[in-house]
Amino acid sequence: MPDALKLLTTRRSFKPVELAGPAPSATEIDTLLTIASRVPDHGKLAPWRFIVFEGEARALAGTAIADAFRAKYPDASPEHVDAERTRLTRAPLVIAVVSRAGPHAKIPEWEQVLSAGAAAMSLVLAAHTLGYGASWITEWYAYDRNVLDALGLAPQERIAGFVHIGRPPGRPEDRPRPPLNEIVSRFSG
Numbered sequence: 326m327p328d329a330l331k332l333l334t335t336r337r338s339f340k341p342v343e344l345a346g347p348a349p350s351a352t353e354i355d356t357l358l359t360i361a362s363r364v365p366d367h368g369k370l371a372p373w374r375f376i377v378f379e380g381e382a383r384a385l386a387g388t389a390i391a392d393a394f395r396a397k398y399p400d401a402s403p404e405h406v407d408a409e410r411t412r413l414t415r416a417p418l419v420i421a422v423v424s425r426a427g428p429h430a431k432i433p434e435w436e437q438v439l440s441a442g443a444a445a446m447s448l449v450l451a452a453h454t455l456g457y458g459a460s461w462i463t464e465w466y467a468y469d470r471n472v473l474d475a476l477g478l479a480p481q482e483r484i485a486g487f488v489h490i491g492r493p494p495g496r497p498e499d500r501p502r503p504p505l506n507e508i509v510s511r512f513s514g
């Protein structure tokens with residue numbers, strides 16, 4: 326089987342905590358971002374952008390997440406708040422895919438959103454191709470306005486995913502996939 330097909334048929338997500346350092350190099354990160362931005366994009370709007378969290382910046386973002394958590398749940402225990410602080414330090418590299426979709430005269434917003442999903446998936450596949458594991462997650466903080474403000478998102482921007490990237494622990498167990506006969510039909514008029 327060609328390498329690309331093997332990769333596509335065996336890819337699995339990892340938990341962020343399973344993804345170890347060292348992080349991808351600066352050149353590898355450029356490769357990941359170049360591939361993630363090479364996606365179908367109706368109208369060539371680039372309706373997405375990327376925020377890279379690496380090194381100490383991951384902990385800084387974690388502080389914003391912990392602060393937002395405390396604001397949301399003032400009675401939360403200090404231990405729980407501290408756990409929230411580690412959200413972006415579980416993996417050595419996190420890349421947020423930000424959707425910039427919005428109203429447009431010709432291009433439906435829905436298609437712009439889909440393009441951001443394509444960017445996130447290309448990022449995941451590029452990471453796997455380079456030998457890293459990846460985890461495309463959102464979790465609660467992707468939807469918290471205080472966190473989004475701290476990360477610099479404009480009011481109409483949304484997080485398509487925080488893609489966590491690092492070295493995988495090994496081969497993950499597979500999981501059942503939907504049988505094709507349940508999700509595929511053939512139009513017959």
Ligand SMILES: Cc1cc2nc3c(=O)[nH]c(=O)nc-3n(C[C@H](O)[C@H](O)[C@H](O)COP(=O)(O)O)c2cc1C
Pocket residue numbers: 336337338339460461462463464465485486500
């Ligand atoms: C937009 C989006 C957001 C997701 N957010 C989460 C999440 O917050 N937590 C989680 O456990 N999985 C989340 N997932 C699912 C994982 O990315 C992954 O698909 C799942 O763990 C199954 O693993 P697999 O990719 O090996 O099938 C999300 C997937 C998508 C497409």
